[in-house]
Amino acid sequence: MNVSVELTLSPLQDDFEAPIIAFIKTLRASGLTVLENPLSTQVYGPYDQVMKLLNSAVKEAFIDLNQVVLYLKMVKSDRSDYEPHF
Incomplete structure (x- = not known):
């Protein structure tokens, strides 16, 4: 997936x-x-690989920063080739 x-x-x-x-x-x-x-x-790829990356990258950023906000949106599909139709 x-x-x-x-x-x-x-x-x-x-x-x-x-x-x-x-x-x-x-x-x-x-x-x-x-x-x-x-x-x-934006990051695109297999769920397990993306989540493994996010787990380590977000943890590292949160450890390094005293106050930080992370906005995250996730879609179940690879939308890396999306082109607007307008």
């Missing part, structure tokens, strides 16, 4: 860019399909 996950990591601190970049680099290094835009990062 494949999933698509949209993530937005929001450190609640003045120096927020470095932790976001580190988080995205961790996701990129996974070998899964990772796409980015200015507001979020």
